[in-house]
Amino acid sequence: MNEQLALAVRRRTDDLVALTSDLIRFPTVNPPGDAYTPCCEYIARRLKAKGFATQFVRGTGAPGDSDRYPRTNVIARREGRSPGATVHFNSHIDVVEAGEGWTVDPYAAVVKDGKVFGRGACDMKGGLAASIIAAEAFLEIYPDFPGAIEISGTADEESGGYGGVAYLAGKGFFSKPRVDHVIIPEPLNKDRICLGHRGVWWAEIETRGAIAHGAMPFLGDSAIRHMGALLHAFEEELFPALDAKETRMPVVPEGARRSTMNINSVHGGQTEDFFPGLPSPNVADSCRMVIDRRFLIEEDISQVKGEVVSILERLKRERPKFDYSMRDLMEVLPLMTEEDAPVPSAIAAGIREVFGKEPEYVISPGTYDQKHISRIGHLHDCVAYGPGILDLAHQPDEWVGIEDMVQSATVMAMSLDVLLRGAAPPR
Numbered sequence: 001m002n003e004q005l006a007l008a009v010r011r012r013t014d015d016l017v018a019l020t021s022d023l024i025r026f027p028t029v030n031p032p033g034d035a036y037t038p039c040c041e042y043i044a045r046r047l048k049a050k051g052f053a054t055q056f057v058r059g060t061g062a063p064g065d066s067d068r069y070p071r072t073n074v075i076a077r078r079e080g081r082s083p084g085a086t087v088h089f090n091s092h093i094d095v096v097e098a099g100e101g102w103t104v105d106p107y108a109a110v111v112k113d114g115k116v117f118g119r120g121a122c123d124m125k126g127g128l129a130a131s132i133i134a135a136e137a138f139l140e141i142y143p144d145f146p147g148a149i150e151i152s153g154t155a156d157e158e159s160g161g162y163g164g165v166a167y168l169a170g171k172g173f174f175s176k177p178r179v180d181h182v183i184i185p186e187p188l189n190k191d192r193i194c195l196g197h198r199g200v201w202w203a204e205i206e207t208r209g210a211i212a213h214g215a216m217p218f219l220g221d222s223a224i225r226h227m228g229a230l231l232h233a234f235e236e237e238l239f240p241a242l243d244a245k246e247t248r249m250p251v252v253p254e255g256a257r258r259s260t261m262n263i264n265s266v267h268g269g270q271t272e273d274f275f276p277g278l279p280s281p282n283v284a285d286s287c288r289m290v291i292d293r294r295f296l297i298e299e300d301i302s303q304v305k306g307e308v309v310s311i312l313e314r315l316k317r318e319r320p321k322f323d324y325s326m327r328d329l330m331e332v333l334p335l336m337t338e339e340d341a342p343v344p345s346a347i348a349a350g351i352r353e354v355f356g357k358e359p360e361y362v363i364s365p366g367t368y369d370q371k372h373i374s375r376i377g378h379l380h381d382c383v384a385y386g387p388g389i390l391d392l393a394h395q396p397d398e399w400v401g402i403e404d405m406v407q408s409a410t411v412m413a414m415s416l417d418v419l420l421r422g423a424a425p426p427r
């Protein structure tokens with residue numbers, strides 16, 4: 001155990017709590033994307049005082065970007081004494097809305113029972129604070145380190161990351177030679193390493209019919225009945241088939257360790273907005289459905305789409321006048337960094353030291369900003385690792401444990417030691 005480094009982190013416990021609390025007090029709610037600029041300025045001020053060069057980058061033109069709600073990002077970089085690798089800690093600063101059911105003020109950062117409460121405490125201002133403390137402790141003990149450390153606070157992860165990590169990756173902020181290793185302190189629990197996520201395919205399917213008077217439906221063709229046939233086929237064939245597909249990906253929770261599909265919405269028929277309470281008098285000539293299909297590393301996206309298309313094509317052969325169109329809304333390929341890559345190996349070494357046990361390797365059921373770093377930045381040595389209990393994210397009375405943050409920051413500081421100074425990972 002690198003006691004010096006561990007102590008340097010622990011000495012900063014009060015500072016860690018204060019930093020987390022300050023970050024929670026910025027109501028960086030997305031949508032709409034509030035308070036990004038003051039939050040980034042706060043992070044920049046803090047890191048500038050520790051010798052970091054700081055830079056603000058606005059995700060100009062990204063969804064939601066406006067002068068009222070600029071998609072502000074901050075990137076801070078601290079050069080070492082000599083050339084070497086760069087380790088980057090990336091945290092999103094946005095949080096989801098507080099919602100109902102809180103027993104404390106979600107933006108007051110109440111500290112009690114060894115926890116800091118607030119919207120974003122767990123997802124992921126506690127993780128951001130832990131990474132800053134880890135870097136500061138490392139700098140105190142090893143001021144002459146080789147390489148560089150970067151810390152970023154980025155916009156919009158909760159809405160896809162387009163004004164945040166995706167935008168920055170497009171500008172080269174997440175590519176070699178600038179950066180070699182990335183740690184995303186998302187709340188995956190302090191002794192777990194998240195290697196990646198399942199794939200995503202969102203699509204809109206429209207069935208079409210012919211409009212007619214509702215009293216004479218035989219003169220038309222109901223798009224809703226066509227959609228019903230599709231839903232029936234999904235129930236009978238697709239859902240059981242998806243449920244049978246198991247993966248070697250260690251997805252948590254375990255229920256997500258297979259293919260899944262959600263039907264996000266179905267909208268058919270004429271609008272009822274003009275006549276509140278009165279039903280539409282027509283046969284529906286259009287019905288639209290949005291599906292959210294999550295797929296596995298063992299599946300190919302063309303095969304995933306093919307399963308749905310083959311059902312649609314069969315219905316077209318079987319049902320008179322059945323017609324449809326399909327439009328892709330989003331595609332994200334599944335990601336899984338190998339366990340023996342440098343970043344997961346370094347974090348694993350830290351977990352062994354701090355907790356005296358092997359790390360648990362997990363895969364997230366949903367995606368996060370790692371997708372942009374991999375796909376746009378072509379940087380693959382990236383994992384999510386941070387304090388906080390995943391299940392608390394987006395919930396009322398969200399909290400992060402103070403001891404969890406300290407331990408997790410210690411693991412991060414030790415990872416810096418391995419990745420930058422080449423400290424031998426203990427076995």
Ligand SMILES: [Zn+2]
Nearest residue numbers: 123124157186
């Ligand atoms: Zn998050």
